[in-house]
Amino acid sequence: MLRTHIEQMGDTAVVECEGRIVHSDAVFKLRDAVLSQTAARIVVLDFSEVDVVGGAGLGMLVFLQRWAHAHDIRLKLFNPCRSVRHNLESTGSTPAFEIATLEEMISLLSRADSEYALAS
Numbered sequence: 001m002l003r004t005h006i007e008q009m010g011d012t013a014v015v016e017c018e019g020r021i022v023h024s025d026a027v028f029k030l031r032d033a034v035l036s037q038t039a040a041r042i043v044v045l046d047f048s049e050v051d052v053v054g055g056a057g058l059g060m061l062v063f064l065q066r067w068a069h070a071h072d073i074r075l076k077l078f079n080p081c082r083s084v085r086h087n088l089e090s091t092g093s094t095p096a097f098e099i100a101t102l103e104e105m106i107s108l109l110s111r112a113d114s115e116y117a118l119a120s
Contacts, residue, residue: 002026002050004033011041012108014078018049021057030057034064034075042108043073044100047080058091065097076100 002019015033020026030045037043045061047053053061061077068075076098080088088097100108 002029004029006033006037008037008040009109010111011039012044012111013037013040013042014044014046014109016046016049020052020054021050021060022052022054024056027056027060031060031064035067037073038071040073042076043068044076044078044105044108046078047084048078050084051081053080053084053087058087061088061097074098076104078105 002017002021002025004018005016007014007016015030015037017030017033021030034043034045065075078100079102080099085099
């Protein structure tokens with residue numbers, strides 16, 4: 001089972017994911033969460049609480065990366081666990097994904113937060 005929570009700050013959306021992305025319901029839930037972020041310029045998938053991404057999940061990540069690119073949206077992964085990184089590497093998908101560092105996330109969120117505060 002996959003649980004998602006979306007935080008939007010300015011042009012950045014963080015999709016917090018928790019659980020496993022292995023069955024079709026989880027894969028489609030991830031898809032729907034990302035595809036709903038058409039106003040964002042950056043979408044971050046926070047995988048801090050994801051322990052497994054199966055083959056269907058990897059395929060969906062590739063699809064989402066292509067969709068984001070076609071819509072001029074930067075898709076980033078944050079904190080994927082070792083097994084998720086390994087699966088991405090073994091499929092040759094790692095170079096296609098930007099994996100955000102903690103420092104980059106802090107910078108993105110503080111920039112988005114200050115832009116959001118100015119707009120209020």
